[in-house]
Amino acid sequence: MKMISEFNDHDHIEGQFLLGSISKGVNANGGSYFSVELRDASGQITAKKWDATLQDEEIFVAGNVISIVGETNKYRDALQLKILSAEVVPLEEIDVDRFVKAPPVSKEELMSKFNNYVNSIKNEDCKKLLNYMIKKFDDKIYSYPAAVSIHHEYSSGLLMHSITMADIAAYLCKIYDANYDLLITGCLLHDLGKIIELEGPIVYKYSLEGKLLGHISIMVAEIRKAADELKLTSEVPLLLEHMVLSHHGQPDFGSPVMPCTKEALLLSLIDNLDSKMVVVNKAIADVEPGNFSNKLFPLDNRAFYKPKE
Amino acid sequence: MKMISEFNDHDHIEGQFLLGSISKGVNANGGSYFSVELRDASGQITAKKWDATLQDEEIFVAGNVISIVGETNKYRDALQLKILSAEVVPLEEIDVDRFVKAPPVSKEELMSKFNNYVNSIKNEDCKKLLNYMIKKFDDKIYSYPAAVSIHHEYSSGLLMHSITMADIAAYLCKIYDANYDLLITGCLLHDLGKIIELEGPIVYKYSLEGKLLGHISIMVAEIRKAADELKLTSEVPLLLEHMVLSHHGQPDFGSPVMPCTKEALLLSLIDNLDSKMVVVNKAIADVEPGNFSNKLFPLDNRAFYKPKE
Amino acid sequence: MKMISEFNDHDHIEGQFLLGSISKGVNANGGSYFSVELRDASGQITAKKWDATLQDEEIFVAGNVISIVGETNKYRDALQLKILSAEVVPLEEIDVDRFVKAPPVSKEELMSKFNNYVNSIKNEDCKKLLNYMIKKFDDKIYSYPAAVSIHHEYSSGLLMHSITMADIAAYLCKIYDANYDLLITGCLLHDLGKIIELEGPIVYKYSLEGKLLGHISIMVAEIRKAADELKLTSEVPLLLEHMVLSHHGQPDFGSPVMPCTKEALLLSLIDNLDSKMVVVNKAIADVEPGNFSNKLFPLDNRAFYKPKE
C-alpha cells in the first residue's frame, strides 16, 4: 500500500489512514460532506467525502484509523483525495508501522543507552526497582509517546525524554554533588506511569485510570507496591516515591508535594527544562529565520522568535 | 500521682507532664530561667525553672514529656509550680493515660458505630478493602488524632471525624441518589493515611513519610496495594483511590486531581463542611455570647461572632 | 396546539416556541437561511427558515418566543420543521404553560414543605421577616427558577433549592448544635433577591438591578428595609443580613464579607454543596454508565464519570 508521500495524480488508493482535523460542509443541494485531513507516517493530505450519510458521522471522527478506497485528483495545484468508501479499522487490525515515525535516534541506540544507564547504577534497591519496572512495563517503555498526541508522534517519545534527562542529570550530578544512583533512577522511572495513564495504540488518549488518578499518583503507588513485594527496607523507595510525586514542581502542575530533597529538586528542574526546550525546538523547526513561531500553549501562549542569523 | 487539677498550695509534686509553650528570661543577676506551661489531661499550670543550665536547654523543649520534682506556691492568687529537677521521659516510658482526654463520645460507642457502618456495606469489594485496612491499621484507627496537635487532644479524633462524615453521608445519599457503599467506604477510609503520616504517641508530628508524601498519596498507594493483593477486578478500587486522591477538593489543598465522580465530589464537600464546623465549634465554645473568638487560621484568619442570644 | 413531542411527519404546525441556539447559513444562490432549535416543555426540534429576510434578523434571536406556521418533514430519518412564517410573541401573550416543565415534586408539596418550615420557626423576629417577604414576593417565591436559564427549566427551581437546603440544615443543626431558627430562616430567605435580580417570564435574564447590584446586595437591603418597617430591635436582622451577604463564601464569588457566625458558615457550606450536587446530578442523568459527562463550567470545567455499576 502506498504511503501519502508517494501519491500521484489520478492514483487509485486503498489503505489505512489516521483521521486528523475534520470539518463538515453543506453542498449547494443541501446535502452535507466531510473535508478531512488524512495522515500516515509519511505526511498528510486533504480528502473529501461527498454526500455524507448518517453512518459517516460515526466513521469520520478525529483520531479514528479508517480503511479507505479513493482516488487522487488535483485541485488548485494541490493533490486531493476523493474518498469513495471508508470504514473504521478495529484496534487489533491497525497496521501500526504505517503511522509511527522512526525516532530521530534509532530504537536500538535508545535501548542501548537506557541499558547502559541501568547498568551504571550501583545502589542495590535502585537497581531492583528498575528491573522490576522493566519487567512489568516491558516493551511499552520503548514504544510509548511522551504525551497525549492526536497526531502520529515518534514512537519512543517517553524513552527519549527519559534518556535526555539522564544525560543532563549525569552532568549536573557532578556540579551539584548529587546522588547519581537516585537521580538517574528517578530520570528513568519518573514518567513510566504514563504507560498506564495513556492508551494507544496509534492515537494516545487518557485511560480511565489516567483521568481519575494521573500518571504521578499511579507511579507512586506502583513503586510502593514494588518495594513491598521486593521487601526493600532502605529509605530508597520513599525517596524515589517523593521524587516521582514532586517532579512537576508544584500543586498546580500536579505535584501535591513540592521537592524536598536535593535529588527531587534537581529532577523536577531538569524535567521542566527538557519539556520546555523540546516544545520550543519543535515549534521553531520550520520557522524561517527572522520570524515568530505560532503561539505555544505549554509556554504561556508565547510565540518564539527565530533570530535572523 | 496527682493530676494538675488536683494541685493545692505548698504541694510537693512528682510526675510526668507535657511541655506546652516555653519562654526564657534573664534574672537580675544575669542568669537565665525558663517559664513554661505544663499540661496533663486535667489542665495546665505555669511553672518556673530558675537558674537554667546548659542541659536544661535540651530538656525544656515544647512537646517533650518531662518527669518533674517540684513545689507549688501562689503568685498573685494563681498557683505556680517551682521546678526543682526535670528530665525527659523516653517515649516508651510515657504514661499515656495521663495525657489523653476521653473523647466526648465513648470509645465503645465509636467502635460500635464504626462496625455498624462496616456491616451496612453490601458491595463485596468495598467490604474486603475495609476489612483489609482494619486488620492493617488495627487499634490505631481508634486512637489516632485528626491532625497534628501540639497539645493533648481527644484520642479518637480521626475516628470521630470519619463517623460524623458517615452520618452526614448516609443522610445525603438519599437526597442526591448517591452510591451508599462507595460513599460510606470513602468516609471510613479517606483519612486513614494519617496513621502513617503522623506519629505519636502524645504529641503527634509529621513522620518522614508524612512530610515527603502526605496522607493522601500514602492512602492511594495503600488501596492499590490492597486491591492487588486481594485480586479485586471491579472498578471499585479505582473509584475509591480517586475519592481519596481528590477529597481535599483542589490542587492547592493537596489533591492533584479534582473530584470527577458524584461520590468523590460529595465526599470532598462533606469533608470540607465537617472540618470547618469542628474548628468553629471548638473556637467559640468558651466565647461569651456577644463576643468574637480568636482569629482562626484554617478559616482565613477570621474571628467568629457568637450571637447574644 | 400540538407539543413538539407529538409531531409527526407532514404535520401542519401552528404555535408558540422558544428559540434555542441559532445558526445562519448561505445558500448556493447566495441567499441566507436560519437553522434554529425550537423548544417547548415537551422537547426540541431542528427547524429551517429558508430565504431569510432583513426582518428575520430581528425575529430569530435566541431566547425569543415566536409564533410559527410551518410543516414537518423527514431529513435523514430525523423530523425537521420548515418554517413558513414567524413572528415574535409579545411578553404578555406568551402561553407560559407551554414552556415550563412541572417540577419533579409538585408545587403543592413544595408549598406545603415551605409553610411547614415557616411554621416551625419559633423566634418572633425570624417569623416576622419571613412573613414580610412572603407577602412582598408572593407567588414569585413559588415560580422563580434558581438561575439565569436560556432553556425552559423547571419552575420552582428557586423554591426547590431553598427547601433542599432547609432539609439538610435541619439535619446538620443537631450535629453541630446550630441555631435552628436562624439557619432555617436563612435557607428560606437567602436567594429571594433573585426575584429582583432576574426577570422572566420564560427566559430569565438579569434585570438592570440584577446587573448593577446582584441578588445578594439586593436582599441585604430588603431585609434592612423590612427590619426598619417592622421596628425589629434584636440582633436577628443583622445576623440574617450577614448570612445572606456572606452565603457565597468569598469575595470572588460575590460575598464581600465572609461568614463570621456559625450559622452563616453552615448556610454557605450547604449552599455550596447543594449547588454543586444539583449540577452534577443533572449532568450525568443521561450519561451511559462507564462514560463521562460533558465538561461542567460551574465545576471548573471538569467532566464527571458515571461508574459502570
Place this chain on the structure above:
Amino acid sequence: MKMISEFNDHDHIEGQFLLGSISKGVNANGGSYFSVELRDASGQITAKKWDATLQDEEIFVAGNVISIVGETNKYRDALQLKILSAEVVPLEEIDVDRFVKAPPVSKEELMSKFNNYVNSIKNEDCKKLLNYMIKKFDDKIYSYPAAVSIHHEYSSGLLMHSITMADIAAYLCKIYDANYDLLITGCLLHDLGKIIELEGPIVYKYSLEGKLLGHISIMVAEIRKAADELKLTSEVPLLLEHMVLSHHGQPDFGSPVMPCTKEALLLSLIDNLDSKMVVVNKAIADVEPGNFSNKLFPLDNRAFYKPKE
C-alpha cells in the same frame, strides 16, 4: 489640666490620656511593671507603672482613655512619667477636646465647601437623597475619621476625603464628560456608611455591624431605604447604589460588583487615587530628602523615596 507638650521635669500631673502601645516587663525582684505610651492631641510621652497589680491588667489596655495621677522625671535626657494611680475613664466622661487635633482645614471651611457642593446639585433625586443623609447622620459627617485609627487622628477625616474627591471629580467631569450631579453626590455619599461601620469617640474601632456587613453594604441598604421612604422613582437611586457598591473597584477590595457606569468607574478611580496619595503624603511628611519612608502596608508594603531636591 496640662497637655503633654507643656510637661516639665518634676511636674505633678493629673488628667486624661489615651493609651497607645503597651509593653510589660519584669523587675529584678520578679514583680512586673507596665511601660506605656500616653497620648493627647499635643504629643506623647513614655510612662511607667511599677509594681503592676492584677487590676492594672484591665486598666492598661491599648486604646483605653485613663485618668492618671503621676510625676514627671528625666531619664537619659528624656522626660518620663511615673504613674502613681490610674483608672479607666468611662466613655461618657471622656474630654474629647483633649484628644482630637484640629484638622489642617478648619471645620467651618469644610462645612462651607460641603454645603456648596450640595447646593450645586441640580438633579432633584440626588438632592433629596443628600439631604436625607445629612439629616440622618448629622454632625457625625463632620466629626468622623476616614478609617479605623488607634491614634488620635484629625477629626473630619471622612469629610476631608469626600471633599478632596469632589474637587477632583468636578475637574474630571469636564474632561470626560461625566454626569456632574451623580458624580458629586457619589463623592459626598460613598463613605458615609463608615459612620455606622466605626464607633468612637476617641479610638475608632469596627462596630458589630461594621464587622458583619462593612460600610459598603450598609450604605447601599441605607440609600435603598431612603429612596423607598422618599418614594423616588427615577434610575438615580439605583445608579447611586451601584456607585457606592462598586467604589472599591473589585471583589477582593470589598466591592462585590465592579463599576459598570462611567460615573461609578470614575468614582472608584478617584477614591483609589486619593486614598493612596494621602497615605504617601503622610508617610513622607517627616522623611528627610534623600531617604525612604517606612514600608507602607496599604501600598503593598513599599517604602517611598523622597528625592533630594
Place this chain on the structure above:
Amino acid sequence: MKMISEFNDHDHIEGQFLLGSISKGVNANGGSYFSVELRDASGQITAKKWDATLQDEEIFVAGNVISIVGETNKYRDALQLKILSAEVVPLEEIDVDRFVKAPPVSKEELMSKFNNYVNSIKNEDCKKLLNYMIKKFDDKIYSYPAAVSIHHEYSSGLLMHSITMADIAAYLCKIYDANYDLLITGCLLHDLGKIIELEGPIVYKYSLEGKLLGHISIMVAEIRKAADELKLTSEVPLLLEHMVLSHHGQPDFGSPVMPCTKEALLLSLIDNLDSKMVVVNKAIADVEPGNFSNKLFPLDNRAFYKPKE
C-alpha cells in the same frame, strides 16, 4: 478617488483601502471566495472577491492596504463592492491621508499645548531630556497612535493621551503638593517608547523590538542613554527612569518595579485613570441611553451601562 462614504450604487471604484476582517467561503460549485471589510477614514463597506485564486490568499490578509478596481451594487438594501482586481500597496506608496482620521482636537492645538507644557518646565535637566527626545522622535510624537490598532485610529492618539494626563497632573500637583516639573515631564515622556515599540504607517503592529522588550524598557534605556550623552548628574534622570519603569503600576501589567516616589505613583494613577476612561467613553459613545455597551476586554470584560437620562 472617492472615499467610502461617497459611494453610490453602480459606481466604478478605483483606489486604496485597508483590509479589516476577512472571511472565506465556498461557492456552490466548490470554488472559494473572500468576503472582506474595506475601510478608509470615512467609513467601511463589505466587499466580495469571487473565484479566489492562490495569489489572492496572500493579498487578502487583514491589515494590508490594497489597491482595488471594483463595482458597487446593492444587496438587501445595503451597498456592497464587487472586487474585480486587487493588489497589495507597498508601504511607501500608501496614501496615508486616506486612512487617518483628523483627531477631535486639531494637530496645531495639540502641538501648541505640548509646547506650552515643555516651556512651563523650569528644571534644567527635565528640560534638556524633553528637548533631546523631541529632537530624536520628532514628528512621530505628533503622529503616533496610543496603541496597537487594527483599524485606522485618530492620528495623534499618543499625544492626546499625554496631554490629557498633563492636564490632570497639573491640577493634582497642587492638591497633593507634588513636583510639577517631574510630573509633567513624566506625562510627556512616559509612553514615547511606543514610537519604537510599534510600527506603522497605517496599521500599527508591534515591531521586533516592541515584542522582545516592550515600550517601557525601551524608554528607560533611551532616557539613560540621553542622560549619559547630556552628562546629567542630578537625580532627575533616575527619578524619570523610575517613573517610566513603574507607570503601569504592577509587574503583571509590565512594570517590574512598582512606584516608589510620590510622582511615580501619581503618574501611574493618572495613566490608569485616563486609559480606562478613554475606553469607556469610546465604548458608550454610540450606545443608546438605557442600554449596555459591548463587553470591554481592557475592563475585565465588563459591559457598561449608559443611564437613561
Place this chain on the structure above:
Amino acid sequence: MKMISEFNDHDHIEGQFLLGSISKGVNANGGSYFSVELRDASGQITAKKWDATLQDEEIFVAGNVISIVGETNKYRDALQLKILSAEVVPLEEIDVDRFVKAPPVSKEELMSKFNNYVNSIKNEDCKKLLNYMIKKFDDKIYSYPAAVSIHHEYSSGLLMHSITMADIAAYLCKIYDANYDLLITGCLLHDLGKIIELEGPIVYKYSLEGKLLGHISIMVAEIRKAADELKLTSEVPLLLEHMVLSHHGQPDFGSPVMPCTKEALLLSLIDNLDSKMVVVNKAIADVEPGNFSNKLFPLDNRAFYKPKE
C-alpha cells in the same frame, strides 16, 4: 590583629568587626545593654556592651563595621567578648581582607575560566559587548557577591554563579542545538547589573538605583548604551537585551517580558536551576543525614531532607 577564631580566654582584643544580629536588654538596675554578634571572615562571637549610652544606639547597628577594645571571658563554657569601647569605622578605613572569605575556587581560576569563555566567543558583536562591559565594570566583576548579604559572603559570588551557568550552558547548547555565542555571552552578562544595583564594600545593600530600577532594567539600558556607542547594527544587542530582560522568567519575578527566543528561555531555565541548587546545597551542608534543613525562604519556605545514606 587577631581573628575571632584565634581568641582565647582573657585576651585583650583590639580590631575591626562586623556587627551581625543585635538585641538590647535591660539590667536589674534599669539600665540597658547590648548583646551583639561580632563577625569576621574566621567566625563569630557573642559580645556584650554593658551600660549602653545614647551614642551607643548609633554605633550598634546591624551591618556596621566597628572598631573595638575589649576583653574575652568564658560564660558557661563559651567564649564571650566584653566590649569596653567601640566606634564606627568609616567606609574608606575598613580593612576588607578581614571580612571576606576566599571563595572555594581561587580567584585566579575563576578569572581564567571567565577569560576562556570570553575567548571562545566567535561572534564579533558579542565579543565587543563583553569587552566593553569588562572594561566598564572591571575588577568588580571578580569581587561582587551574588546577592544582598548581611553576612560576609564569599567574594566572587557573582562570578561563580555566571561561570557555573556558562558550564551548564556549554553542555546544553549541544543537546538543544542553541547558539553558543549568544548563550555564553548571556550567561556572562546577565547579572552584571548587580554591580550597580548593590553597593558594598562589606555588607552589600541595595543602592538607590537598585531600589528604583533593579539590576535587570539597569543592565538592559547598559547594553543598549554600549551597542549605541559601539555602533553595532546586527540583531545581537537586541537579542541580548531580551535575554537579560527575560531571564527571571516571569513578571512576578522581575522580568516584564517572558523569554521568547530559544537562548533566552535556556538562559532563564539555567539561572533558575543554578539559583535554587546553590540555595539547597548551602542549606543542607551542615545538616546531619536523616534530618531536615531550616525552612528556605527562596524555595517557598520548604525544609529540605538530607537522606540517611
